[in-house]
Amino acid sequence: xxxxxxxxxxxxxxxxxxxxxxxxxxxxxxxxxxxxxxxxxxxxxxxxxxxxxxxxxxxxxxxxxxxxxxxxxxxxxxxxxxxxxxxxxxxxxxxxxxxxxxxxxxxxxxxxxxxxxxxxxxxxxxxxxxxxxxxxxxxxxxxxxxxxxxxxxxxxxxxxxxxxxxxxxxxxxxxxxxxxxxxxxxxxxxxxxxxxxxxxxxxxxxxxxxxxxxxxxxxxxxxxxxxxxxxxxxxxxxxxxxxxxxxxxxxxxxxxxxxxxxxxxxxxxxxxxxxxxxxxxxxxxxxxxxxxxxxxxxxxxxxxxxxxxxxxxxxxxxxxxxxxxx
Amino acid sequence: xxxxxxxxxxxxxxxxxxxxxxxxxxxxxxxxxxxxxxxxxxxxxxxxxxxxxxxxxxxxxxxxxxxxxxxxxxxxxxxxxxxxxxxxxxxxxxxxxxxxxxxxxxxxxxxxxxxxxxxxxxxxxxxxxxxxxxxxxxxxxxxxxxxxxxxxxxxxxxxxxxxxxxxxxxxxxxxxxxxxxxxxxxxxxxxxxxxxxxxxxxxxxxxxxxxxxxxxxxxxxxxxxxxxxxxxxxxxxxxxxxxxxxxxxxxxxxxxxxxxxxxxxxxxxxxxxxxxxxxxxx
Numbered sequence: 001x002x003x004x005x006x007x008x009x010x011x012x013x014x015x016x017x018x019x020x021x022x023x024x025x026x027x028x029x030x031x032x033x034x035x036x037x038x039x040x041x042x043x044x045x046x047x048x049x050x051x052x053x054x055x056x057x058x059x060x061x062x063x064x065x066x067x068x069x070x071x072x073x074x075x076x077x078x079x080x081x082x083x084x085x086x087x088x089x090x091x092x093x094x095x096x097x098x099x100x101x102x103x104x105x106x107x108x109x110x111x112x113x114x115x116x117x118x119x120x121x122x123x124x125x126x127x128x129x130x131x132x133x134x135x136x137x138x139x140x141x142x143x144x145x146x147x148x149x150x151x152x153x154x155x156x157x158x159x160x161x162x163x164x165x166x167x168x169x170x171x172x173x174x175x176x177x178x179x180x181x182x183x184x185x186x187x188x189x190x191x192x193x194x195x196x197x198x199x200x201x202x203x204x205x206x207x208x209x210x211x212x213x214x215x216x217x218x219x220x221x222x223x224x225x226x227x228x229x230x231x232x233x234x235x236x237x238x239x240x241x242x243x244x245x246x247x248x249x250x251x252x253x254x255x256x257x258x259x260x261x262x263x264x265x266x267x268x269x270x271x272x273x274x275x276x277x278x279x280x281x282x283x284x285x286x287x288x289x290x291x292x293x294x295x296x297x298x299x300x301x302x303x304x305x306x307x308x309x310x311x312x313x314x315x316x317x318x319x320x321x322x323x324x325x326x
Numbered sequence: 327x328x329x330x331x332x333x334x335x336x337x338x339x340x341x342x343x344x345x346x347x348x349x350x351x352x353x354x355x356x357x358x359x360x361x362x363x364x365x366x367x368x369x370x371x372x373x374x375x376x377x378x379x380x381x382x383x384x385x386x387x388x389x390x391x392x393x394x395x396x397x398x399x400x401x402x403x404x405x406x407x408x409x410x411x412x413x414x415x416x417x418x419x420x421x422x423x424x425x426x427x428x429x430x431x432x433x434x435x436x437x438x439x440x441x442x443x444x445x446x447x448x449x450x451x452x453x454x455x456x457x458x459x460x461x462x463x464x465x466x467x468x469x470x471x472x473x474x475x476x477x478x479x480x481x482x483x484x485x486x487x488x489x490x491x492x493x494x495x496x497x498x499x500x501x502x503x504x505x506x507x508x509x510x511x512x513x514x515x516x517x518x519x520x521x522x523x524x525x526x527x528x529x530x531x532x533x534x535x536x537x538x539x540x541x542x543x544x545x546x547x548x549x550x551x552x553x554x555x556x557x558x559x560x561x562x563x564x565x566x567x568x569x570x571x572x573x574x575x576x577x578x579x580x581x582x583x584x585x586x587x588x589x590x591x592x593x594x595x596x597x598x599x600x601x602x603x604x605x606x607x608x
Contacts, residue, residue, distance in 0.1 A: 039430030046421035047436050050443045053477040060454035136594040137349040143586040145538050147556040148579040152356035161572050162368040210602035255445040262540045278449040285453040286545050298450035
C-alpha cells in the first residue's frame with residue numbers, strides 16, 4: 001500500500017518532491033484530499049454511467065409496476081398500489097415460469113461445473129505444445145453469439161428443419177425416430193440446456209482454472225508421495241483448496257443462468273411451458289405492451305437475483321474478493 | 327518436463343480430440359447447414375448431399391433476398407459494438423487506473439457496483455428503457471443501444487483492467503524520472519507498453535459481450551436503422567413463404583462467427599489471462 005501511495009506521488013513529482021518521512025500532518029491530509037479528488041475525477045464517469053444505466057431503469061420499473069398501464073391504452077393509466085404483484089403472484093403461470101427457470105439454472109450450473117472442471121484440468125495439465133490448442137478450442141464457444149449457438153443446436157435437433165440427431169440416435173432402444181424435440185417441455189429443455197451449457201462452460205472453466213493455479217503444487221506432490229491415488233488427491237487436496245474459486249464461479253453462473261433468454265427465445269419462444277422468467281417479463285411488457293404487469297415481473301426477477309446473491313454471500317460465505325491482491 | 331509414456335500420449339490425444347469435438351461441433355454443424363441447398367435442407371443428414379453457395383449469395387450478393395436484412399444488421403452490430411467497446415474501455419481505463427494507483431474513499435463501492443451491474447437482469451432494465459427511449463427519441467437508434475451496452479461492457483472492463491493495472495510495476499515510472507525522463511516520457515515509455523496489452527485484451531472481451539447482446543437488440547430497435555445481427559437473425563424469413571430461412575440464417579451465423587474464431591485463435595492466451603485475472607483476482 002505504501003508503495004502504491006509513494007508511486008502515486010510520482011505522478012505529481014514535478015510539482016513538489018516532499019520527503020515522505022518528515023512530511024507534516026497538514027500537508028498529508030491536503031495530499032490525501034487531492035488524491036481523493038483525482039481518484040473520483042478519474043473513476044467518477046464510469047461509476048456514474050453504471051449507476052445511470054441500471055439504477056434509473058430499476059427505480060422507474062418499481063414506479064411503473066404500481067400502475068395499471070398498457071401502451072395500447074396509455075390514457076387509462078391508473079395507480080393501483082400492489083395489485084399487479086397480487087395478480088402475478090396469484091397466477092400459476094408465474095410459478096410455473098419460476099419453476100422452469102430454477103430447474104434450468106440448477107441443471108445448467110451443475111453440468112457446467114463438471115465439464116468446466118474437466119476442461120480446467122485439461123488446460124492446467126496439458127503440456128505446453130497442447131496447451132494453446134486446448135485453450136483455443138475451449139475458448140471458441142465463449143466468443144460465439146448465443147443466438148448462433150441456439151440456431152446450431154435447434155437445426156441439429158429439429159425434425160422440421162432437417163435435423164439429423166434423430167437418425168444418429170436411432171440405434172438407441174426405444175428411441176422414436178420421429179421424435180419432435182420441441183413439442184414437449186422435457187425434450188425442449190434438453191436442447192435448451194445443452195446449448196446454454198455449451199456456450200457458457202468456457203467462462204466457468206476459466207474461473208476454475210485460476211482456482212487450480214492457486215492450489216499449492218507441493219501439497220499435491222506430498223500427497224502423492226504419501227501414496228494417495230489421483231482421486232484422493234483431487235478430493236482431499238485440490239477441491240478443498242479451490243473452494244473459494246468454485247463458489248465464485250457457481251455464484252456468477254447461477255445469476256447469469258437465472259436470466260436465461262436467448263436460447264429459449266430462438267428455440268421455443270416460451271412454448272410448451274419453457275417460458276423462463278426473463279421471457280415472461282419480455283413477452284408481457286414488450287410483446288403485449290402491458291407495462292404495469294411487465295414491470296412488476298421485472299422487479300420480481302430483480303428481487304430473485306438479489307435473494308440468490310444474498311443466499312450465496314451470507315449463507316455460503318462466498319468471499320467475492322477471494323484472492324484479491326490489494 | 328518428464329517424457330510421456332505411450333499410454334499417456336494416447337490418453338492426451340483422446341482428451342484433446344474430445345475437447346475439440348465438443349467445442350467445434352456445433353460450429354461445424356451450422357456450417358454444414360449453410361452449404362445445403364433448399365431441397366437438401368430436409369435430408370436429415372449432417373453433411374450436405376449437394377454443396378452450394380446459394381445461401382451466402384442470399385445474404386451477401388446484391389439482389390439476394392435476405393441481403394437487405396443482413397448487411398444493415400452487420401453494419402449496425404459492428405458500429406454499435408465498436409463504439410460501446412471504445413467508450414467502455416476509455417472510461418474503464420481511467421477508472422481502473424485510479425483504483426490501482428490512487429488511495430481514495432469509495433474504491434470498494436465502485437468495484438462492488440461494477441459487480442452488481444454485471445449480474446443485473448437485463449430484462450429488468452429493458453422495459454423502462456423501451457418506454458423512455460420512445461419518449462426521448464432514442465428508440466431504434468445507434469445511441470439507444472450504445473448507452474445500455476455500456477451496462478454490459480463497463481463492469482467487466484473495470485474489473486479486468488484493475489487486475490491488470492495492479493500488476494504493473496509502477497516504480498519503473500519513478501525510476502525513469504530519476505534517470506531524467508519528463509513525467510510524460512516516463513509514463514509513455516514505461517507504463518504505456520506494459521498497460522497496452524491489458525487494455526487491448528479488455529477491449530476484445532468487452533467487444534465479445536456487446537457483439538453477443540440479444541435482449542437489448544430485439545427490444546430497443548424496430549427497423550434496420552439500428553437492429554444488430556443477433557436480433558436480425560431471429561427476424562429472417564425465407565425468400566417466399568414456402569421457403570425456410572434455415573440456410574440464410576446458417577450462412578449469416580457463419581459470417582459473424584468466423585472473425586470471432588480467428589480472434590480467439592490469435593489471442594487465446596491473452597483472453598484467458600484477462601478473464602481469469604479480472605474474474606477471481608480482481
